[in-house]
Each structure stands twice: as C-alpha cells, then as structure tokens.
Amino acid sequence: MSAGGAEPAVLRWITALQDLPATQWDALLEQADAPTPFMRAGCLQALDAAARSEQGWRARFATLWRAERLVAACPLYLKAHSWGEFVFDQAWARAYEVHGLRYYPKALVAVPFTPVPGSRLLAIGPAERLALVEQLQEWVQQQGLSGLHVLFGSVADAQALQACGFSRREQPQFHWKRAPHWQGFADFLADLRRDKRKKIQQERRRVAEAGVQVQVLRGSAITAAEWDFFYACYTRTYALRGMSAYLPRSVFEQGLGEQADWVLFLAWQGGERVAAALVAVDWRAGTAFGRHWGALRELDCLHFELCYYAPLAWCLEQGLQRFEGGAQGEHKMARGLLPVGTHSQHWLVHAEFQDAVARFTEAEQQAVGAYEEELAARSPFKPPGPRKPLA
Template sequence: MNDYVIRVVASPSDVNPQAWNALLAAQAEPSPFMRHEYLAALHQSGSATPESGWTAQFFTLWRGDTLEAACPVYVKDHSYGEYVFDWAWANAYQQHGLAYYPKATVAVPFTPVPGARLLARDAAGRALLAQALVAWCKESELSSLHLLFGAEADIEACTEAGLMLRHTVQFHWQNPAPGYADFEAFLASLSHDKRKKIRQERRKVADAGVRFRWSRGTDISRADWDFFYRCYARTYREHGNPPYLTRDFFHRMADTLPEAWLLFVAEREGKPIAASLIALATDESTGSPLVAYGRYWGAVERVDCLHFEACYYQPLAWCIAHGVQRFEGGAQGEHKMARALMPVKTTSAHWLAHPAFADAVERFLEREGEGIENYMDHLGERSPFKAA
C-alpha cells in the first residue's frame, strides 16, 4: 500500500460527489442506492445518523490526487435496518459477557438491495479497501465487520481479506430477451393456475373502482410525494414501528435524485388511496431504465388484492412496456413466486474479531449454507412458469 493513502471522513459532504459517482458508474452492479446523493440524503435528513444508531465513516483510498476506491461504513449499536439478521450472534456475545456492539457495517441503510459496496477502479484497489476495513476494525476494537448484499467483486475481495460468507434468498423477476411484448404475453408464459389467480386478483381491484396512474422523476408532484409519505409512514406505524426514513429524505430525493424514482398512485373516484414507490437504475448514456426495485408502499383504504396490484402487477406492466430487464421485489416473501419473481441467492461477508466466536459462526454458516442450497432446490421445483 506504499502508493496509497486511506482517508476516513464522517460526512458525505467531505467526499467529492462527482468522483464518488464516477467510481460507482464503473462498477458491474451499480444502483441508485449507492449514489452520493442517496447516501448524503440519508445523512442530512437525519435518517441514518448517530442519533438513530448509524454513525457514518466514509472510507476513501487515494493514489496521489486520484480517488481509487471508496465505501460507506456505519458503526452501529444495534442491528435494525440491515435485513441480514445477526441477533443470535449478539445474544451469544451477551450471554458470554462480551460486547457485540459497536460493530461496523458496510451497507446501504434500510435497503436490502444487492449491488456494489466497495467502489473501486480495479480489483487491486478493492482488495486494499477490504484489507483496510479489517485493519481499521481491529484498531478501533470493534467486534465485527459486515458487508451486506455485496456484488460478486466485493465478495471476492472480502474472501481474500478473510471474511466469512453468508447467503440469503431474495425474489427477482426477469424480462427474457427480447422482452415480453405486453403483460398478456407475460401471463401466457405462466401455468394456467398462476395465470388465472393473477387475473382474478387484478379483477378484484378493478371491480372495486380503483385506477392507477404513474409519474417518474420531476413529473412526481410535491403533493404526490406528500401523499406517498403519508402512506409509507402509515404502513410502518400499523406494524408498531416509526418509519426509518424521514419526510425530508424524500424531499431531498425529489430535489437531488429525481430520475431514480417511479411512483404509482391508486385512485378511487378521483381520490388517492394508495401508493407504491419504485427505484430505477438507468443506463448512464441513454437514461433508459434497466432495473427496477420495489421499495415502499402504503394505503389509506383497504381494498382486497390492492397490495399485489400496486407492488407487483403495475410495476411489472410498466417494466414490460419500458424494456426493463429486471424487477427486484426485495427481501423474503415466497408469495412473490406466484407473481413470477424467482429465487435468487444473495451474499454478505462477515469478520469477527473474537477467534472462538469466529470459529463458531463459521461452523454455523456452513450448516446454514447447506440449508439455503436445499431451500433453493425446493423453490426451484415450484416454478410458476409453464413446463418446457
């Protein structure tokens, strides 16, 4: 590392936005959630701050005046908002009189979307960044380091740095080349039972007098953002939790990253009753959407099957009409398979400072990994598509 310098800053404002985003654009799996605007909005809106248990440290690797690699690291005193669950590990530490928190997490807060985490110009810079993270955790006497939902290149660098791998399952929809002609063509690819069920669910929503409209980017009005947030916050509170993201966060998204958002609003008799917000990854050169991410939804009125229509069928129809390659439905939920979102294995990487606990976790991950493989095989036998 003689030619490199590591600099760690506590605010995204201390990192050049253009340099950060240029690194991100060079990755094989960029996403809008790792853009400087997104991470800065989390920080500046009070959504991911020390007060909420997310103390940011932005690692940057320099060679001369060139930013070679970078990543966000959050020092945490809890495990909320991660979606890779390590509560059992924390409990085991506590039972043995050891402190699991604080720990370090390389992730996008509250966002279980796979993609690049270690932004680097090349594999050498990525490997050095991973090694520097482990060294920093040791020097800071942190219990552990966790890189969540990493891209393949991240996982390779973490493995070389001595981290252990953990797998989880998500459900993603693929638009096979050259793409479905329309939603009916998509339905025609499904088995009779699944096709019939989807049509029945959609009919229930339509018969209830619900109609949808969508807006993208700067066409999303401030009133629609406000209504969406009302729905989003209500969903969290109905489950007994305050919302992770503040209203100011979405204000900032509308102002600094509007092109990354697609909003569906359900209306009945001209009155909005539900909304779903989709994130978009776009082609840097053309602006065309490539990947859509189901993120947030909520409703102020109850309508049977409205959730499926707002969160799956409307977005899928939009993706087909706009040539989107993939729709990611988020973490967990086998019910998504009935809507043709198929299981995909995602990977995270973990380092624990305590040797005995590291050995125990490694054995646990081996058993868990076998279970994930069996689970994937089981899910593969339940394909919603027509038999070939």
C-alpha cells in the same frame, strides 16, 4: 514507493457527508461491477438524514487515496444495533453477551435501509479493493470493534472479502426477469401455469371491480402534494405495526441522479387517492426496484396490483428487463418473481467466534441451497415448450 513502483495508498475517513468527494466517488461507482443508484454520493448523503448517531448509525466513510486520486471507497457505519439491515445477526450478539463480550458497536458496510444487491466496495481495480478491505480489518481491530460486515455486495466485493477470511451468508430475494418474447402483460401471463395465471387475473379483476384506477408518475412529474400523499401512506404502513418509519420524506424528494428516477404508482378510487407504491428505476441498467408501499384504505388485492402487477406491466411497456421485489416474501413467486441468491460477508475479530460463525454459515448455506432448490421446483412458470394462447 511500493515494490511495484506505485505510491502507497492512504486511508482517510469522512464523518461529515457533505465533505464526501461526490464527483470522484461517483466516478468509482461508474467502474463498479454492479452499480446501483443507491450507492451514488447524493443518495448516501440523503440517507444521512435517517442513518444518524441518535438512531444508532454513525457514519465513517472510508476513502483510500493515492496522492490526490481516490482509488477505493465504501460507506461504513458504526452500528449500535442490527435494525434496518435485512440480514439478521442478533443471535450472534446474544452469544457475545452470554460470554461477557461486547458485540456493539460493529462496523457495517451497507446502504442504510436498502436491501438492494450491488457494489459496496468501490475501487479502480482488484488490488485497491483488496487493500481497502485489509485496511478496514486493521482499523476495526485498532478501534476494539467486534467485527466488520458487508451486506448485499457484488461478485467483486465477495472475491476480495473471501480472500481476507470473511464468512459468507446467503439468502434469496425474488426478482422478475423479462423473457425476450414478452411484449406485454398478456405474454407474461401466457407463460405462467394455469392456476397462477387465473389467480392473477382474479386478483386484478377484484381491484378493477372495486373501481380502482392506477396512475403512474415519473421523476419531476411527482409534485409536492403527491409526495405528501405517498409519505402519509408510507408512514401508516409502519404505524400499523407499532413502528416508526425509517426514512424521512427528504430522502425521496432528493432524486436518484441523471440515469435513474423515482416512479410513483397511485391508486385512485371514487376520485380519491387511496394507496401508493414507490419504485426506483435505473434506466441504464434496465432495472426497476420495488421499494415502498402504503394505503390509507384497505382494499382486497390492492397491494398485489400496486406493488407487482401494475409495475410489471409498466416495466414491459417501458422495455425494462428486470424488477427486483426486495427482501423476503415467498408470496412473490406466485406473482412471477423467482428466487435469486444474495449474499453478505462477515468477519469477527474474536478468533473463536469467527470459527463458530464460519461453521454456522457453512451449515446455513447448505440449508439455504436446499430451500432454493425447493423453490425452483415450485416455479410459477410452465415448463419450456411451444407457447399456447391464453385459456
């Protein structure tokens, strides 16, 4: 027994994700400070079809047990590269190589290919979360790995990681948050600066004049044929860049659980489907997540309509409070999405490199802070004051 009388926690590893204790895992997620559907056991198991060893991802999920109770857990991958993370540390890998050191494999706590902020270190309380981090650090050293990285975590995650000497990196994403008085898209437009409002109106007009109509399908209403079409659009987006798509079709058909849905936005022109955008919705949190898009025909402004305007109008109709636009993309500000800070945490075993990374992240954080201030000064919204009808 420990000094506090509690039985010591034991770390167990799960390498076959079908052995994941799904019920207990999801119960921990329910207690998290920032749960998302992407951290559900079922979603992580579905992603295992993409995050496989032959693609440079080797799953070793960490579970911390006290007797037969799961008290902390996280998805961990041994990574042979830095692709699919949306946080860029390739310069660190090159520095290791220059000094004759091995950066890969590294230990990564993340949801593969999913830059959605939320809880990553699941635990029944702060003490268990801290114990999980400490045991992971010890294991990383024992395995001879270069370090441990936690991407897009929550506030509670950050507190535990900072206490264990991790360095913090920040980067903005662009999210939309509903104002209390917005009943529909016209109310949202009315709060934008005149130039932004007119640009959106012009872009939507171009799409309408091209004869495009948008159909919205939710959850079980999405048929196999519609998943076929979406996946053709999704893979074409990558093919145009000379890349292969990260995710297999099975990831999308798996579903997101009882409290969440996939919502598919289809663009039709001349009786044919021409493009698709996929949004995930967490109904309990009142949040939608823009995830993937693709088109089989190039049409002016269709990307903006299908990925931003139609989903935002739909969110307003459905009473949703937030729309997260995903990683990167300063152009999203002109569509009414505002910068929101996200963070990742990094710890390297090599003390001198960890010191160098700490200095780098401190300087980077100052630069990111200045950039976020600059973005805030360019808000697409009018200054607060009496609202006027649309011009």
